[in-house]
Structure formats: structure tokens, C-alpha cells
Amino acid sequence: MTSQSTDPLTLRVVIVGAGQAAAAVARTLRAEGHRGDITMLGAERVGPYERPPLSKTWLSAEALPEIASLLDLSRSGQPEVDLRTGVNVTRIDRALRTVHVDDGTEFRFDRLVIATGGRARRLELPGDASDDITYLRTTDDALHIRRRLKRGKRLLVIGGGWIGLETACSARRLGVDVILVEAGQRLCERTVPAIVGEHLLRIQRSLGVDVRLSAGVDRLSKLPDGRYAASLTDTQEAFDLVVAGVGMVANDELAAASGLPCAGGVLCDVEGRTTDPHVFACGDVASFEHPFGPVGTRRLESWDNAEQQGAACARAILGKQTAAHSLPWFWSDQGDVNVQILGFPNATDTPVLREDDGRATLIWLGQCAIDEPARIEAAVCINAPADMPILRRMWQKGVSVDRHTLASKDLSLKSLLQRSAGVGQNGSAGT
Numbered sequence: 001m002t003s004q005s006t007d008p009l010t011l012r013v014v015i016v017g018a019g020q021a022a023a024a025v026a027r028t029l030r031a032e033g034h035r036g037d038i039t040m041l042g043a044e045r046v047g048p049y050e051r052p053p054l055s056k057t058w059l060s061a062e063a064l065p066e067i068a069s070l071l072d073l074s075r076s077g078q079p080e081v082d083l084r085t086g087v088n089v090t091r092i093d094r095a096l097r098t099v100h101v102d103d104g105t106e107f108r109f110d111r112l113v114i115a116t117g118g119r120a121r122r123l124e125l126p127g128d129a130s131d132d133i134t135y136l137r138t139t140d141d142a143l144h145i146r147r148r149l150k151r152g153k154r155l156l157v158i159g160g161g162w163i164g165l166e167t168a169c170s171a172r173r174l175g176v177d178v179i180l181v182e183a184g185q186r187l188c189e190r191t192v193p194a195i196v197g198e199h200l201l202r203i204q205r206s207l208g209v210d211v212r213l214s215a216g217v218d219r220l221s222k223l224p225d226g227r228y229a230a231s232l233t234d235t236q237e238a239f240d241l242v243v244a245g246v247g248m249v250a251n252d253e254l255a256a257a258s259g260l261p262c263a264g265g266v267l268c269d270v271e272g273r274t275t276d277p278h279v280f281a282c283g284d285v286a287s288f289e290h291p292f293g294p295v296g297t298r299r300l301e302s303w304d305n306a307e308q309q310g311a312a313c314a315r316a317i318l319g320k321q322t323a324a325h326s327l328p329w330f331w332s333d334q335g336d337v338n339v340q341i342l343g344f345p346n347a348t349d350t351p352v353l354r355e356d357d358g359r360a361t362l363i364w365l366g367q368c369a370i371d372e373p374a375r376i377e378a379a380v381c382i383n384a385p386a387d388m389p390i391l392r393r394m395w396q397k398g399v400s401v402d403r404h405t406l407a408s409k410d411l412s413l414k415s416l417l418q419r420s421a422g423v424g425q426n427g428s429a430g431t
């Protein structure tokens with residue numbers, strides 16, 4: 001079947017999934033002048049919202065935060081999006097260019113965007129309580145946990161990744177006793193080098209989280225009083241609630257069943273193009289090679305990627321290229337400590353460390369002789385949020401600096417940025 005539309009601004013676009021990436025696609029399409037139909041099909045009861053607050057304020061703030069819609073076009077004068085919530089897309093027919101929903105409806109598309117995100121990886125443990133383990137992905141999950149986190153209660157967190165760490169901090173804020181077990185030898189092993197993991201461990205322990213590394217749960221059973229007995233590697237403990245944060249599984253089954261290549265996510269490029277020119281993917285479900293990342297495809301499960309790739313995907317649908325891409329950016333709040341990550345910190349290189357009064361900024365430079373200037377490739381700011389926009393700017397401007405100068409406490413990052421005026425550009429989008 002060939003598309004009836006020749007003008008990309010009138011293409012009929014269907015978006016499967018109604019999360020953050022889906023919202024970024026729709027908003028950007030409209031901002032770029034697209035006036036064709038956009039249908040967004042989401043399985044949750046609510047339209048697109050931001051998930052980061054779920055493990056932070058949603059668990060620990062006194063009043064439950066409001067959900068801010070990511071798809072409010074009412075004041076922009078742009079055509080609305082046909083948002084259908086509480087519907088499950090069950091099949092994609094790429095030959096007929098239709099998607100099929102569990103209530104029997106079908107939608108035709110000129111361009112399809114798969115923005116189905118992911119789901120929490122589930123645990124199956126010996127004992128009779130695996131079904132009672134709570135995971136944190138949606139507002140319903142956050143509400144379930146929030147209702148159970150009360151002063152004096154005991155929480156077991158399984159998994160020392162970002163969601164586990166944030167849940168542990170939020171619980172400590174409420175006076176909950178927390179044991180966190182992590183099977184690996186350090187925290188956030190998959191995403192940050194050991195030196196950052198050590199900082200995270202110090203933060204957690206300073207907040208009173210009982211972090212146990214190289215540890216796991218051998219058995220989890222229900223107790224007659226409604227609590228849970230957990231056989232941990234060294235001890236036997238009772239808990240009121242068990243939360244696991246052991247990674248995400250991409251919701252790529254629909255795409256795979258339609259014949260699109262998938263490998264831990266829908267394979268696409270940084271702008272969401274799949275092997276089918278009519279089908280795009282973006283956000284947590286997308287697996288792609290980042291232009292500034294290591295060789296190979298990977299998912300970037302972050303707020304920033306949902307925004308950037310969603311927007312890039314919309315432009316690609318309209319036949320426009322995103323002028324330049326930026327380094328990935330991620331943040332996490334561990335209690336009152338803000339952690340931000342730029343780029344892909346390299347586990348084997350030693351970063352330059354700028355440390356001062358509880359703040360630490362670690363900066364990775366490109367390959368060079370020890371005393372030669374090189375460009376910033378990645379950075380981690382721990383409790384130093386003001387450094388991040390400067391480092392992003394330095395990267396965008398392609399600033400080169402040597403390790404010794406960068407480490408100097410007498411020179412602020414701002415002054416290094418100012419000194420560099422006029423050097424070559426990295427060509428980033430300037431985010």
C-alpha cells in the first residue's frame with residue numbers, strides 16, 4: 001500500500017504508547033507545523049506524565065504531587081492529539097499499515113512510532129512471596145509503596161540501581177528502616193564506573209541505608225502477621241515491604257512480532273528510524289548506537305533521551321534531520337544529594353576529580369598524553385548541580401583543557417569556559 005499523503009505535514013501518524021517519548025514526538029510534530037492526524041494509544045489510565053518524581057516526591061513528600069500532563073496543546077493553538085488511554089495495542093500489520101487494539105478497533109497509519117517504553121524486570125525467588133514483591137514503574141506502583149512506607153516499618157530493597165537507591169533514600173526520609181541488597185560488588189555497576197559507585201555507597205550509608213553488597217535474597221516467604229521473612233546472604237530478617245529494582249525489560253514484543261529487528265529493544269538509529277521507512281521507535285524501547293557513545297547498540301533509559309529522541313524522531317518523520325545531537329544526560333536525587341551524569345563515563349580511564357566541601361565533580365577527558373589538552377568526554381557531578389550546565393557548554397564548544405588545569409582548585413569551571421571563547425564547536429544541539 002502506498003501513502004495517500006505526499007506532504008509530510010499531513011501524514012497520519014499513530015503512536016503506540018503514551019509515555020514521555022510519545023509526548024515528545026507529538027509536541028515536536030505540532031511545533032514543526034504538522035497538521036495531520038496524530039493518534040496516541042496508551043495502556044495506562046492516564047495520558048503522558050513524567051516518571052522521575054515517582055521514586056522521589058511521590059514516595060516521600062507530605063502531599064501527593066500532582067501529575068503534570070506532558071501533552072497540553074490547548075494553549076498553543078495547534079491541532080489536538082487524539083489520545084486514547086487504557087487501550088492495549090495487540091498487533092502491528094506493517095504490510096497493511098494498521099495497528100490493532102484490544103477493543104477491536106484498528107487504526108491506519110502513514111507513519112508509526114513505537115514508544116512503548118519498558119516494564120520492570122520481575123524476580124522469581126524461592127518461597128511463597130515472589131508475587132508480593134513490588135516494582136516501581138507507574139503512578140499505581142508509587143501509590144502502593146507510598147501507602148506502606150511508615151515510620152518504624154522495615155523495607156527490603158532488592159537491587160542497587162538508580163530506582164532501588166532512590167526508593168531507599170525516600171523511605172529513609174520517612175523514618176523507615178531500610179536494608180538494600182545488591183548482588184554485584186558495587187552500586188549502579190551497569191551505568192557508572194567504580195569511583196562513582198563508591199560515592200553512591202557513601203551517600204546511602206550516610207542516610208542510614210544498610211547497604212549489603214555481593215548479597216542477595218535466598219528465600220522470601222509470607223509470615224502469618226502479613227510481613228515477609230527474607231533469608232539474606234548472612235542473616236534472616238522480617239520486612240513489611242519488599243521492593244525490587246532489578247532493571248527494565250523493553251516492551252518490544254509488538255515490534256518483534258511485526259518482523260522488525262529487535263535486540264533488547266527495537267533496533268533503530270539515534271533519530272528513531274527502523275529498517276521500515278514507515279516505522280520509528282524512540283525512548284526506553286529503542287536500542288541504538290549513540291553518535292558519541294561506545295560502539296554497539298544500547299538503550300538509554302532516561303528522561304533526557306525520551307525528550308531528545310522523541311523530538312528527533314518527529315523531525316525524521318517530517319523528513320528533517322536533527323542538526324546535531326548532544327551527549328546523553330541523566331540525573332538522580334539521592335535524598336538531598338543530586339547526582340548528574342553527562343555522556344558515557346569510561347570505566348577504565350581515571351577522571352579528573354574536583355572535590356570541595358561535600359561536592360565532587362568527576363570529568364573524563366578524551367585520549368591524550370597526560371599533560372596535553374583534550375576535550376571533555378563525560379562527567380559526573382555529585383551534589384554539584386551548577387557544574388553540569390558549564391560542562392555541557394564546554395563540551396558543546398569543544399573546549400580542550402589539560403588534566404592539571406582542570407584539577408586546579410584556583411580555577412573555576414566557569415573561568416575555563418570563558419577562557420575558551422572562540423574555540424571549535426562540537427556541534428551540539430545546545431541543550
Ligand SMILES: Cc1cc2nc3c(=O)[nH]c(=O)nc-3n(C[C@H](O)[C@H](O)[C@H](O)COP(=O)(O)OP(=O)(O)OC[C@H]3O[C@@H](n4cnc5c(N)ncnc54)[C@H](O)[C@@H]3O)c2cc1C
Pocket residue numbers: 016017018019020021022041042043044050051052053054055087088089090115116117118136137138163251254282283284285300301302303304306329330331332333
Ligand atoms: C520510578 C522511575 C524514576 C525515574 N527517574 C529518572 C530520573 O531521575 N532521571 C532520568 O533521567 N530518568 C528517570 N527515569 C527514566 C524515565 O522516566 C524514562 O526513561 C522515561 O519515562 C521513558 O519514556 P518512554 O516514553 O520511552 O517510556 P514510558 O514512560 O515507559 O512510556 C511507555 C508507555 O507505553 C505504554 N505501552 C506499552 N505497551 C503498550 C501497548 N502494547 N499498547 C499501548 N500502550 C503501551 C506503557 O503503558 C507506557 O505508558 C525514571 C523512571 C522510573 C520508572
